[in-house]
Amino acid sequence: MTDMSNKSRSYSETPEEREFELRAQIGSTWSGGRLFIGMYTFLLASLAFSYFYLRSANNGLLWRPNGVTAPTSFGWAIYSLGVMTALLAIFGQVRLRKGSVIDWQVAGWTGVAGGLVALFLQIWQLTTLPFYPGSSGYASTFVGWAVINIGTLLFGTYWLETTLARSLRMRKEIGGPEPELSTNPSARLFRANVASMTYFWGFVALSSTLFLAMFYIL
Amino acid sequence: MTISAERPTEVAASSVSPPAQSGGTSWTQRPGWLSQHAGTAIILAILGYLLGHWMGNAISGNYDYIANSGQNAIADTFGLSFGVLGWLLGIGALNYPLAKLVGKEAAHEETVEGWSKYFRYSLDHKVVGLQYVVGVLLFMFTGGLLAMAIRTELLSPTTHVFSPDTYIKIVSEHGTIMMMMATSIIVGPLGNYLVPLMIGARRMAFPRIEAFSFWIFVAGYGVIFSALPYGGFPTGWTGYAPLQTQAGPGMVSYLLGFAVIGMGMMAAGFNIAVTIINYRAPGMTWSRVPIFVWSILATAALLTLATPVLFAGGLFGLLDKTAQTAFYVTEHGGSSYLWQNLFWFFGHPEVYIMALPGFGIVGEIMPVFTRKPLFAYKVAAAGMIGVALLSFFVWQHHLFQSGINPDMRPLFMLTTELISIPTGFIYLVGMGTLYKAKIRFEVPMLFCMALFFNFLIGGVTGVFLSDVPVNVTVHGGFFVLSHFHYTIMGGLLFAFMAGLYFWLPKMTGKMMNKKLGLVHFWTMFVFFNLTFFPMFVIGLLGQPRRVFTYAKNLQGLNDFSSMMAFCLGLSFLIFFANLMWSMFISPVKAPANPWESLGLEWQTASPIPAHNFERIPVILTDPYHYSEVGAPALADFGDGGLVSSNSTTGSSPA
Secondary structure, three states: OOOOOOEOOOOOOOHHHHHHHHHHHHHHHHHHHHHHHHHHHHHHHHHHHHHHHHHHHOHHHOOOHHHOOOOHHHHHHHHHHHHHHHHHHHHHHHHHHOOOHHHHHHHHHHHHHHHHHHHHHHHHHHHOOOOOOOOOHHHHHHHHHHHHHHHHHHHHHHHHHHHHHHHHHOHHHHOOOOHHHOOOHHHHHHHHHHHHHHHHHHHHHHHHHHHHHHHHHO | OOOOOOOOOOOOOOOOOOOOOOOOEOOOOOOOOOOOOHHHHHHHHHHHHHHHHHHHHHHHOOOHHHHOOOOOHHHHHHHHHHHHHHHHHHHOOOHHHHHHOOOOOOOEEOOOOOHHHHHOOOOOHHHHHHHHHHHHHHHHHHHHHHHHHHHHHOOOOOOOOOOHHHHHHHHHHHHHHHHHHHHHOOHHHHHHHHHHHHOOOOOOOOHHHHHHHHHHHHHHHHHHHOOOOOOOOOOOOOOOOOHHHHOOOHHHHHHHHHHHHHHHHHHHHHHHHHHHHHOOOOOOOHHHOOHHHHHHHHHHHHHHHHHHHHHHHHHHHHHHHHOOOOOOOHHHOOOHHHHHHHHHHHHHHHHHHHHHHHHHHHHHHHHHHHOOOOOOHHHHHHHHHHHHHHHHHOHHHHHOOOOOOHHHHHHHHHHHHHOHHHHHHHHHHHHHHHOOOOOOOOHHHHHHHHHHHHHHHHHHHHHHHHOHHHHHHHOOEHHHHHHHHHHHHHHHHHHHHHHHHHHHHHHHOEOOOHHHHHHHHHHHHHHHHHHHHHHHHHHHOOOEOOOOOOOHHHHHHHHHHHHHHHHHHHHHHHHHHHHHHHHHHOOOEOOOOOOOOOOHHHOOOOOOOOOOOOOOOEEOOOOOOOOOOOOOEEEEOOOOOEEEOOOOOOOOOO
């Protein structure tokens, strides 16, 4: 989420001002990450509303004729990979706090691979659906969920990958025996970004659980 | 935290910037034609459209339902989507996200001087603010021309200029363009330009997201406008299903246009909310935040939380058009009411997205011209937050007539009436500020006064409309049309004009011509009321909206309204002439603080330095201590001097 303006700074800054700007940037990364989750929540809530609205309306008895369900094996596989990526991100962050940058990077890259496989499976699942997209309310909302999930996995994996790529380029700043304690501005910003990214993946895992129940279990 | 007021002995290297740079100068900021700018964006948008359309045809051309229908929504969607992508690529919005994939930080941004910076992906919030001014004015004049076409058609119930089909498409395009423009008309230009200055910040939190919000706003304008060459859409701005499902390719432009502009709205709200939360200068406690900033914060919250629902609604509509889902197709297990719910869950907060910044502007301007503190500042701030919260609980009143369970009507009637309470608080704050004031009737103040007059009419009719019996009686008629024009045009647009006349001297360094401004105000105020007030009567006499003919006995009123509408259009030409005259033909240099305002934005140097403030100011009190003897100093600017709160000169310390 870090989005910094690297304009040439022709103006002067006192040390206090530099610290103030840094704190504001860290705060922006933190609150921006949470606000983004709020936006994402309303997007998912729209889908959940649509699901329950059409389910309760059951127009023409066409909510879910014959109890048709999207391919369950795909669904569980995509869900498991998403949760795995979230858990790896959380594990990596814990290890990063304890000073093990390499652990975070290994967990992160494994998570990126998991996210990409989940993304691939989600697209593949769309091509092998046992129902026509417009055949029922369930079918329509499922396609809607699949499209939103593709966007979610794409964005989440992009965020994870860019954070990892950044960490490779700034090994010196975040490295050392106790990187969590590093007061280097870049390291502090980086940690705020990792925290927001991890928080987002945690939320993705939670929301995926809800939609897994809605589309495959209920 | 305390900011030192001492002069630093060093020029700070960008210590907060990540050390790794991609090197060189950003393509968005290179001088010359080979860099990225609006021209390259247009070229890549056209190429993207052609590529996308070809791909869409290649993918889906042999599908039976497409081959037999004579239209290909998949190709249209691909074309427009790739067009938007090409636009973003051409302007440089994707440089940084792509560079991040390999861990690079953004390239060094070299500020381009001169007019060409306004055609580039600028990270300066002041440039983005002025870009937005031009963008929303372009939107507004396009929608205004369509309004003139509507009133021309309504001159006669029997002699027609347009066919009924063309007429409804003009009405739809007018409504959609105006509503999309109105969501950004204050947040975009004034919010982006002024918020950092008002909170004592040197920058926005996410300048690239801010620039993205503008350039995708322009792309959204293009997408919505593309509906016309596609044959338009017949649904009005509300896009109701099942008409939406049955409509031709113009409907794709509507749905995608909403989604694209929705992304811009979310980006703008997100960036501004985060900036206000994190970048307030030391001492700028929540009780010292200017009322305009409060209004923008409440609006930003609505933009970030309500717009995703519109985005989802548009996405589902596009899926119905392209993937043949049935979200809004009742016969296939969907529901046309689902669209209404999703649309209005966004659509009613949108009303307050438009109204709140207007109240913020008048709350900011009135103390300056009354030389009195803002009356009940905390009530105004609380009222804005209250309106923002309540606006999420009223959307079902738009469904009173179209399918809501009758048992639910009283609940939503109650919530709708409740929202008039915090709105009333804000209104009374304005009245309290005017009470016993010695008013200076400058042009911005006149627009503020007009807002209160117009909004009173719009607001009171709104309370009537929230009552089910009245709502059922006048639903779908000109009464409703007049009501929302009074609130949106009479409120928001008058506030926008007040804001432009008030802040353009700071934004451009040039004064707007006062005589032309007065002519503009009086013509706009008089002809606005003469255009729209008769429509209440026309509505009560039974004329429905969106129909190109009407009962013969209503022709007199309609003709009067149309003639006044043309005069209203003329008043905007006067504004445009004033803008050209004052900015380009005969510019008059503006004093540093022509209105003697205490606002922080007026206390920095003119023209405003690239980074707003030489020193980050330390705020000592709120900016409304007008005419108070012994009022505390406003702020410490770190240059050895304090700006007094009861200063009448508004001296610039920088």
